[in-house]
Amino acid sequence: MTALTKADLAENLHLDLGLNKREAKDLVEDFFEEIKHALEQGKNVKLSGFGNFLLRDKPERPGRNPKTGEEIPISPRRVVTFRPGQKLRARVENYVRPDDVTTDTGSEFHT
Amino acid sequence: MIKSELINILTNKQKHISEKDVSLSVNLLLEYLRETLGRGGRIEIRGFGSFCLHYRPPRNAHNPKTGNRVVTKAKHSPHFKPGKDLKERVNASKLNCEIKDDDDYTSEDDGGSVSSQSTNLIL
Numbered sequence: 001m002t003a004l005t006k007a008d009l010a011e012n013l014h015l016d017l018g019l020n021k022r023e024a025k026d027l028v029e030d031f032f033e034e035i036k037h038a039l040e041q042g043k044n045v046k047l048s049g050f051g052n053f054l055l056r057d058k059p060e061r062p063g064r065n066p067k068t069g070e071e072i073p074i075s076p077r078r079v080v081t082f083r084p085g086q087k088l089r090a091r092v093e094n095y096v097r098p099d100d101v102t103t104d105t106g107s108e109f110h111t
Numbered sequence: 112m113i114k115s116e117l118i119n120i121l122t123n124k125q126k127h128i129s130e131k132d133v134s135l136s137v138n139l140l141l142e143y144l145r146e147t148l149g150r151g152g153r154i155e156i157r158g159f160g161s162f163c164l165h166y167r168p169p170r171n172a173h174n175p176k177t178g179n180r181v182v183t184k185a186k187h188s189p190h191f192k193p194g195k196d197l198k199e200r201v202n203a204s205k206l207n208c209e210i211k212d213d214d215d216y217t218s219e220d221d222g223g224s225v226s227s228q229s230t231n232l233i234l
Contacts, residue, residue, distance in 0.1 A: 003152070003153040003154055003155040003161070004143070004144075004147045004152060004153070004154040004155070005154075005155055005156070005157075006156055006157065008143075009140055009143055012139070012143050013136055013139060013140070016139055017132060017135060017136060017139065019128065019132065019136070023125070023127065023128055024136075026125065027121065027125060027128065027133070027136055028140065030121055030124055030125070031117075031121065031136075031137065031140055032156055032158070032159045034117055034120050034121060034124075035112075035117070035159070036158075036159060036196070036197050036200060038112040038117075039197070039200075039201050039204075040200045040201060040203075040204045041204065041208060041211075042204060042207075042208035042209055042210045042211050043112045043211050043213065044112070044210070044211070044212045044213070045112045045113075045117075046112070046113050046114070047113070047114050047117070047141060048113070048114050049114075049138075049141060049145075050141045050144065050145065051189070051191075053191075055201065055210045056210075057205065057210065076205075077202050077205065078201050078202050078204065078205035078210075079193070079198070079201065079202070080160075080191075080193045080197060080198070080201050081191075082162075082189075082190075082191030084188065084189040087145070088145050088148065088189055089188065089189065091145050091146075091148065091149035092148050092149055092164060092186075092187050092188060092189050093186045093187065093188070094186070095148075095149060095150065095151045095164065095187050097151055097166070097187075
C-alpha cells in the first residue's frame with residue numbers, strides 16, 4: 001500500500017467538496033505550511049479531533065558516534081512531538097494488521 | 112494555535128474560497144488523515160513529516176488502585192515523525208522565541224472571552 005500524499009489529499013478535496021484542483025492543491029499546501037509556521041513561532045498546535053503538535057526544548061546530552069564509538073555531546077535542541085487525540089486513538093486502536101490476527105486471537109472484536 | 116485560528120488564517124490567505132468551505136476543508140483533511148491511519152495506512156507529507164502506526168503488543172499490567180492483574184490487548188497507536196524542513200525550522204526558532212502554549216486562549220481584539228471561546232468549541 002502506498003502512502004497518502006498531499007496530491008491525494010488535494011484530489012479528495014476536489015472530489016468531495018468540488019474545489020477546483022488548483023484551489024485544493026493550494027489549500028493543502030497552506031494547511032501544512034501554516035501548521036509549520038505556528039510551530040516555528042513557538043506555538044503549540046492543537047487540532048481538536050486529531051491531536052496536538054507540541055514543542056519541547058531538550059537540554060544537551062552526551063552521545064556517541066555509533067561507528068567510531070567516539071563521545072560527542074548532542075547539542076540542545078527544540079523538537080516537535082505529536083500527541084494523538086482521543087478520536088484518532090480510538091480509530092486506530094482496533095486496527096488489526098492482517099498478519100497480527102493469528103497471534104492475536106480475535107480479542108479486538110468487541111463490538 | 113487551535114483549529115479555529117488555523118481556519119481563520121487560511122480563510123484570509125485564500126480569498127476565493129469562502130470561510131465555510133475552508134472550515135469544511137480543514138475538517139475533511141483531518142478526517143482523511145484519521146481514515147488513512149484507521150485502516151493501517153501511512154501518510155507522507157514532504158517537508159512536514161510522516162504518520163504511521165506503531166504496534167503495541169499485549170502486556171501484563173495491573174490496576175494500581177485494586178492491584179488486580181490484567182493483560183492489556185494488543186493495539187496500534189499513531190506515530191508522527193517530523194520531516195526535515197519542519198525539524199530544521201523548529202530547531203532554528205529555538206533562539207528567537209519561547210514556547211507559547213495558548214490553553215487560556217482568548218480573542219486578541221475583544222474582551223469577550225466567553226463568546227470567542229464558544230466559537231472555538233463549535234469549530
